[in-house]
Amino acid sequence: MRGAVRGPALLLPALVILGCLCTPAAAATREYWIAATPLTWNAAPNGQDPIHGIRLDHATTVFPTVVYRRYTRGFERPAATPSDRAAGAGRIPGPLIRGKVGDRILVHFRNLDTATRRAHSMHFHGVAYKVRSDGAYIPGFSGPGGDVQVGETFTYVLDARGDSTGVWPYHDHGTSMDASIAGGMYGALSIRGRYERPPDREFVVAFAPLGSFQTINGRAFIGNTPVFKARVGEVVQWDVLAMGSEHHTFHVHGHRWRGADGVPLDTRTVGPAESFRVRWREDATGTWLYHCHVESHMAQGMIGLYRVRR
Amino acid sequence: MRGAVRGPALLLPALVILGCLCTPAAAATREYWIAATPLTWNAAPNGQDPIHGIRLDHATTVFPTVVYRRYTRGFERPAATPSDRAAGAGRIPGPLIRGKVGDRILVHFRNLDTATRRAHSMHFHGVAYKVRSDGAYIPGFSGPGGDVQVGETFTYVLDARGDSTGVWPYHDHGTSMDASIAGGMYGALSIRGRYERPPDREFVVAFAPLGSFQTINGRAFIGNTPVFKARVGEVVQWDVLAMGSEHHTFHVHGHRWRGADGVPLDTRTVGPAESFRVRWREDATGTWLYHCHVESHMAQGMIGLYRVRR
């Protein structure tokens, strides 16, 4: 494959051989401060449904919701999030949590949902943790991390292990998880191998319904969904995940990639809470579509633009 | 991956090398006696829907149905099935049929459905057989094995070949298959490699609708679905399959595994009649959730508990 970047599985033998020659990067402890916060969200700020050529009713696109939001150390204030924004994340989906194999990740979660006053939690896929950091509410079994009350804070202790490499969702798994997830309370973790170079560009693509729309990162239709940008020669990484009750198929025009089994793909199924990452070295200039290839989802807004310049 | 047990594909080179040093296990003929039998089934014996916090109407959880049931040799009497019960099987899903590569498996099937008096059959995935053992009714082509009448017996002759390794569904494929599968007439085959050690624990997880519920092994909601149990250090195997018309995503909290392509997963799509097996060496104590991650399915009962002790 021209411009192919093979995944970590295929690099494993090389790592085993080269591992002893490298100065191992010290495993780090990374800390995140994330709060559940009320927000008024607009699924289609430009008010256009260009697929059916109609104006969208403001009442259907704008609604109050609760999302994950990054804060500065100690919850001093909401954090500026340029790197989240570059990845298409920050609100829906929430902060992009990054780590490397060997890292311990502490996520300090505070429930600031003064709007619905529901309990919330964070449940993380892909990383290892003791059961107290599971974040799922199970009557009679779960501790305080499964049901964080308004005004309270809980710290989840997560370990990125060798089998944590990849992209994973996190989401509310408390008593109100159905409503919370439907309102956008989910985000992505991106864990790379200990000696793996980061990509030049990282794009989060979260497929999920929102109100009457099928959205990418909480937005519907071209003009509202993220416009991802890259240049020829850059390694781009797509972090693809889905939430909700439906299966999707991720497709990018004009590009192909190989699965870890070596088979070329340009479209791949992703179901609720599934996730995968796709990488390639960019070589195709132009304005391309990326979208869910489920026809009815595309018609409800699950489509965006990807622009590649020389 | 800590505690990872790699699948047979990855062990293949080792088997090729070690094969000649082993005393080959003699290929066996295994016989099963299985009947279609009427049964009154309760999808939620505790009468609780803890997700919505309501009591379930007995009229919606209890109904007559027809299932596969294991009998002793020669259909003398219904068999005690402790190993099926330990795997979460025995009625819905039916008896767990086990074999090894090289085995011939004879399944003697008797239609004892005196309730609906419909013809039934067994169609097996994953194993090899001549067309007379296909078990599918095709007007003008199929023989007696595709449509076994009430009171009759048919023997299916199945061969576990090298490409039969894994977990597979079996189900009614006769004239009434739609109603039969909707009522729970399906089960699992588990075929391991000829020199492959069996796991310490084997859990069958069959996702399928039943009445107004989304069930695991014919049961809905925690308190009714199987509680799977293991101890740290044990090799556990999950036999995952789905029947019906919907796609699901299998997820276990606090655990990850690697696909045969080496990619770490903790959630995986399974569609109707698809199946896969997942193994790991257990290292995470606690009471964990396993569930279908399709939100609407979880809300209709597709969720259970997995308890790991030291």
Place this chain on the structure above:
Amino acid sequence: MRGAVRGPALLLPALVILGCLCTPAAAATREYWIAATPLTWNAAPNGQDPIHGIRLDHATTVFPTVVYRRYTRGFERPAATPSDRAAGAGRIPGPLIRGKVGDRILVHFRNLDTATRRAHSMHFHGVAYKVRSDGAYIPGFSGPGGDVQVGETFTYVLDARGDSTGVWPYHDHGTSMDASIAGGMYGALSIRGRYERPPDREFVVAFAPLGSFQTINGRAFIGNTPVFKARVGEVVQWDVLAMGSEHHTFHVHGHRWRGADGVPLDTRTVGPAESFRVRWREDATGTWLYHCHVESHMAQGMIGLYRVRR
């Protein structure tokens, strides 16, 4: 696996070793002339729904539509398409476009849709192309290839690269794509490796809804869907793809194959615009079923026959 034919990924090391010993086949330029043409289509010519044992109303099975059709060089006249017909293709799905890695494929597309007079296009998966050959209509960005008007012709320039090996869909991606795809405007590309032997038999299986039916290649129910035929010893290849808004599971009775990761399968999910190819050396005589294993789709016609003779 008895009779297994491994995919190109597994042959890669052998190709690297042997590559220098081979006389490389000259890369070719292949040309196709394909037009959008009106057609009256019958989804069930025999008028039977054998699953429910009812006669189908002619008004539900016969309708006007627009499909891709192969023409002779320079659009002189509609082409005879015996090789398409052998593969189950030619109208729905459209002409089977074949190529090898290294080929340049020119698809001359003419819009002869004098019935609906809509603009149409061709968007190709799997192959590489410059953005002008993308075939997708994007307001403000796409050129004439995204929206070919009635009476006009556009030539798409496609390159089969190393990562184009496999089976891929093509389809209308113009302004009327929803209606066009629902009416059958899709087809398959089949790209094999540069040194890869073609199979003895190639069968296209396109799962898609059509009117009130769930169809294989635009036909519903046994008696209407393609009857694929092979002989023992032949290498058969199934080109599986889906279009529309639903996920499917492809199953063939009495057969198994290995995924590129080495895991045996006999049922596999395919979602909208996903595609894969399956190969085996035939060794099982009989009349077998192939079908989508989603129960409701099977009941709406997504099932056919596969006949293997000695």
